Amino acid sequence: MNDAMQHILDRVESEDLALLKELLESERDRLLVEIRHTDHRDYRDRLRLRLTAVERLIDHCRQS
Numbered sequence: 001m002n003d004a005m006q007h008i009l010d011r012v013e014s015e016d017l018a019l020l021k022e023l024l025e026s027e028r029d030r031l032l033v034e035i036r037h038t039d040h041r042d043y044r045d046r047l048r049l050r051l052t053a054v055e056r057l058i059d060h061c062r063q064s
Contacts, residue, residue, distance in 0.1 A: 021061040028054050
């Protein structure tokens with residue numbers, strides 16, 4: 001985790017961090033469904049990139 005991300009997460013209250021993690025997990029689940037249902041390769045690739053970013057943020061929340 002980079003220093004900037006750690007600095008931000010250090011300042012977030014644990015209750016807020018739990019809410020953020022819950023929202024990110026919900027977005028991850030939504031993206032997984034949308035990836036499965038799309039037929040357009042370019043759109044699916046963009047969704048996968050977003051999914052990767054969301055999963056990275058979830059991991060950062062877990063480490064804090």
